[in-house]
């Protein structure tokens with residue numbers, strides 16, 4: 001098998017404030033290969049966002065090893081796209097200009113970036129909305145614009161922190177399907193944090209389960225459900241078995 005895009009071994013993160021120490025992430029070990037869709041699931045406070053921030057280069061780590069790039073150079077600013085729980089669109093910029101923001105910051109060729117942004121807006125189903133302002137779009141549409149923004153500079157790795165947590169249940173299910181389609185079309189590596197065990201199983205080719213108190217990585221396993229995944233898959237015994245496995249790991253009866 002090819003070298004993983006990300007290799008973590010006994011990764012550990014301690015937050016320090018004056019004399020206090022708080023172990024936020026303990027002994028996380030896993031390989032993530034290019035093209036994987038990895039879901040990170042676990043209870044509130046177990047260190048999911050911390051792990052994402054380490055992968056994004058926003059935080060360092062205190063122990064263990066992290067190798068990103070699979071042998072080639074990897075610059076977090078250039079090679080990572082981020083999606084957050086809220087779309088965080090700039091309200092005075094049009095949707096197109098919001099999507100172009102990373103390209104502007106990185107100083108990419110304007111003409112090529114604009115063409116790519118328009119193609120991405122088309123891919124996320126917002127082709128008629130390039131000139132609108134964020135307030136003219138629904139929450140789900142804004143989050144789709146945020147996904148296009150995360151892809152505009154053609155990153156190798158897309159990190160998503162609870163991307164659909166603020167959406168209603170039905171929109172969230174639709175966005176799950178959209179996201180799987182976008183992931184398949186782009187062929188990129190996605191790491192997605194979620195509180196939802198069902199969402200973790202539905203989206204992931206692999207799932208990492210983290211537990212709190214103490215923070216640790218409980219398991220990391222492949223989710224070998226058939227593609228393309230449709231919502232009815234959630235009623236299948238195989239889907240239920242993966243969900244049960246995560247319930248057991250999290251100690252939920």
Ligand SMILES: Nc1ncnc2c1ncn2[C@@H]1O[C@H](COP(=O)(O)OP(=O)(O)OP(=O)(O)O)[C@@H](O)[C@H]1O
Nearest residue numbers: 015016022024042043044045046047048049050051
């Ligand atoms: N900058 C910080 N300084 C000190 N402690 C922090 C900091 N950021 C997070 N923590 C603590 O580290 C632990 C893990 O936080 P983190 O945000 O990674 O958890 P999470 O699993 O993403 O939680 P949630 O699902 O609620 O967003 C929490 O107990 C949190 O209080």
